[in-house]
Amino acid sequence: MLKKTILGVLALAAVALGSATVQAAEENAHTEQQDWSFAGVFGTYDQNQLRRGFHIYREVCSSCHGLDFIAFRNLSEPGGPEYSEDQVRALAAEFTIADETAEGGEREGVPADRWPNPFASEQIARDSNGGAFPPDLSLMAKARGIHMDFPWWVFNYFTAYQEAGADYIYNLLTSYTEAPEGTEVPAGQYYNEYFPGHLIAMAPPLSDGLISYDDEATPETVEQYALDIAAFLQWTADPHMVERKATGFKVIIFLIVLAVLMYLVKRRIWRDIHD
Numbered sequence: 001m002l003k004k005t006i007l008g009v010l011a012l013a014a015v016a017l018g019s020a021t022v023q024a025a026e027e028n029a030h031t032e033q034q035d036w037s038f039a040g041v042f043g044t045y046d047q048n049q050l051r052r053g054f055h056i057y058r059e060v061c062s063s064c065h066g067l068d069f070i071a072f073r074n075l076s077e078p079g080g081p082e083y084s085e086d087q088v089r090a091l092a093a094e095f096t097i098a099d100e101t102a103e104g105g106e107r108e109g110v111p112a113d114r115w116p117n118p119f120a121s122e123q124i125a126r127d128s129n130g131g132a133f134p135p136d137l138s139l140m141a142k143a144r145g146i147h148m149d150f151p152w153w154v155f156n157y158f159t160a161y162q163e164a165g166a167d168y169i170y171n172l173l174t175s176y177t178e179a180p181e182g183t184e185v186p187a188g189q190y191y192n193e194y195f196p197g198h199l200i201a202m203a204p205p206l207s208d209g210l211i212s213y214d215d216e217a218t219p220e221t222v223e224q225y226a227l228d229i230a231a232f233l234q235w236t237a238d239p240h241m242v243e244r245k246a247t248g249f250k251v252i253i254f255l256i257v258l259a260v261l262m263y264l265v266k267r268r269i270w271r272d273i274h275d
């Protein structure tokens, strides 16, 4: 009976691990994994980094990509960039929001509004990008992962690795290179070593010194910008990651204590019975 149960559990584990390989199987070049502040069981988002990432999104990416699932008020929630409510109100007010119920069909933005999409429709977005569609970035860090060979992905289960999306975005943004000789790059496409297929319809959005940071100590390089925007997009995709990890940890401690108690109870109940 016990043997069967153990076999059953092993079979289930094999199926679970197997499906993870399939998920990770999308082919792309070697990934440089980064040291994220939110990695591991006790990782947390770095508020300054999220603010810098938001700055990059706003200054660069927001001209093409939407952030449909983020409302202005999310930017003041605990665990995120944590702007003050006044800052968020002022930010929202900089935008004009289409609203049929308002006089003239438009009104000033309020914190409850979602981030306005740069294009009125997918067709208009495609027309402005040579036919390619710049996808919404809110959940991009969940939609993309990295390829890992066996046995490396097995360790992810022990290190609580959940940063594959951020690693993908970082590597994508830092892998624009000259096309190798003999590779033809059609008009409107750009060579990116990391992107599957290597030809992407997004021009390199970042360059050294493009954006100035208030904090003098942070380098203004493509690598740093890519780290910051990737961290911000990880937060937009998974704003409750830190809470979830903390709850998971408490549950494990609880289960360990419960197991010890159960063992003691079992010993007590069976103490007078000898064979």
Ligand code: HEC
Residues within 6 Å of the ligand: 056, 057, 060, 061, 062, 063, 064, 065, 129, 132, 133, 134, 135, 140, 144, 169, 172, 199, 200, 201, 202, 203, 205, 206, 229
């Ligand atoms: C000029 C418009 C433009 C800007 C600015 C821009 N992008 Fe893009 N982006 C695109 C287009 C178009 C695509 C679709 C590319 C394709 O499918 O070949 C895309 C695709 C992407 C993808 C998806 C890649 C994939 O795996 O499918 C990511 C991630 C991305 N962009 C991130 C960013 C980030 C982060 C920024 C800001 C630093 C940014 N983009 C700025 C136009 C833009």
